[in-house]
Amino acid sequence: MSHLYDQFSDNIFYANTLSGADPDDVKALYVAYHNECVDLSTYTGLNYLSYAFSVIDCAGLARQQELRHFSCSNSSLSKKQGLISLLQQNRSLAELTISRLSLSAEDAARISGFAELRYLTLSDTSMTAVPGGWSLLSQLQELTLEAQPLTQLPDELGSLAALTALSLKQCRFSKVPDVIGQLSALKTLDLSDNPIRELPESMARLTALEEIDLSGCQLASLPEWLTDLPALKKVNVRNNPFTDLPPALKKLKSKLKIDLKDKALYDSSAREKLMQKSGLVSDFADFGFKLMVIQKLMYEDKTLRPAFDVCEFVKKPENAHMDPESEQAYQVMPEVRDYFQKLGIPQHLLADITELCADGGDDIYSQLAPRWSGSEDYFDMHSAQDIRHLPKLNVIESPFLTTSFCDEADAFDVEVIAL
The missing domain is CATH 3.80.10.10 (Ribonuclease Inhibitor)
Known part of the structure; x- marks a missing residue:
């Protein structure tokens, strides 16, 4: 005009x-x-x-x-x-x-x-x-x-x-x-x-x-520095495809026109609102599969916040008996397992996943068993039924895939690569 x-x-x-x-x-x-x-x-x-x-x-x-x-x-x-x-x-x-x-x-x-x-x-x-x-x-x-x-x-x-x-x-x-x-x-x-x-x-x-x-x-x-511009x-x-945003953006308040899913990256209230709006999925048929999903969203894409840190987790009074450096850390720590089993994942985040690639050295596994040697089958995946939560999923690549998982995955038209 x-x-x-x-x-x-x-x-x-x-x-x-x-x-x-x-x-x-x-x-x-x-x-x-x-x-x-x-x-x-x-x-x-x-x-x-x-x-x-x-x-x-x-x-x-x-x-x-x-x-x-x-x-x-x-x-x-x-x-x-x-x-x-x-x-x-x-x-x-x-x-x-x-x-x-x-x-x-x-x-x-x-x-x-x-x-x-x-x-x-x-x-x-x-x-x-x-x-x-x-x-x-x-x-x-x-x-x-x-x-x-x-x-x-x-x-x-x-x-x-x-x-x-x-x-x-x-x-x-x-x-x-x-x-x-x-x-x-x-x-x-x-x-x-x-x-x-x-x-x-x-x-x-x-x-x-x-x-x-x-x-x-x-x-x-x-x-x-964007938040410090005086005028x-x-x-x-x-x-925009944001993956991480600084908490300082809160200072802009209503001045900032941003999508709710992106505001949730730095604002806890927006994150709660988004979860309520999109719905949460916490029940997974296979815990190993859920861990692979959490790895991608929490530690790779950084869209599932806050990121879990076992060292911070054990500082809470109710977890004072836990020690990530002790013998118990060679196995999956029950309290951490319980946390991730109950964790709800927003449906809108699940809907955007196209690939899942797991590795024994992923962050999620070191949170559950900080001293895990990699020899035990703690994280093997047996059921592929949770693929239904990820409508855009095309590829799964992991060293934890069992024969039963691969057989079930055929029905979902997803490429499965067992390492």
Whole structure:
């Protein structure tokens, strides 16, 4: 949506409503889905002009001098004709939106001539940089680059001292360009729908940042410094594959827009709410199978919290008689076994498991029998009936699979690999 739309919405003319109109009254024009070229030569006082899926009148556009908004999406333009050069006479242009249109490097550089430009949108264009450096755009108040095939940003972008809003949505960035950390006046930042895996320390310098959108990225965690940004009002991190999140995120409270399953990684109340909402599964037909599931969720994916630690467990008064270093630790400790047998696992976590791979050295086994030698069959699996709890399970690989388990597993169409 145009930032200036509300100023012109009540007086916008359309290509089919121009007939009989006084040219002096036509200040805003929207040409959309029009096969014939609309002659602009008599409408030289336009303040607002928008093209969408239409043929551009190059000669008429070149005569405009009072445009404050110009947008163009999926519209026909001669490859020999530079769109920005046609707009050069509009020195008061405040908003420029270009979508799905190729800009030459030379023509793109002319954007710097619009000294009063406040909003720039370059959506799905073939331009990846402004020749001569993005520093030429020093007068911009807002820059938006949406759905472009950008893989990096030039260092010159750091000189945009007046830049307060930056959108790099769907630009295929696998990491955040370090130059963003130099934009000290930045108030809003949109990095959504990029395959970004982590946030660089340089972003901690964005002390004026009020809103940041990181939804739809590939973030596994978030840095604690994010909670210390003084002006922050809104953080959207929904739809990310988080595996671990710092407890410090609690400080953001309602400012943080996050999925409940991810909030449960650092907030115990959210974890309880999630368990109540999704339901818990505690009864498993085979204890060895349940341990393999717990190993994946608690110690590998780190989505089943809190992680059990036998050393902390024995510090509780009721467990004071236990000693992980004693002779009893060669066998499965009954109190620990009881804990894991009663442990409820949220159904939504079970529903996401596609593979289970066990090893004698896994954390779960050292919690149950800290001094286990590996020779006893404490953790053998005999029944495959619990596979019903894991609808997406494809593969099971373990040294603890018995013949009976493998025979039963055939009925569930799951690949079983006995090590």
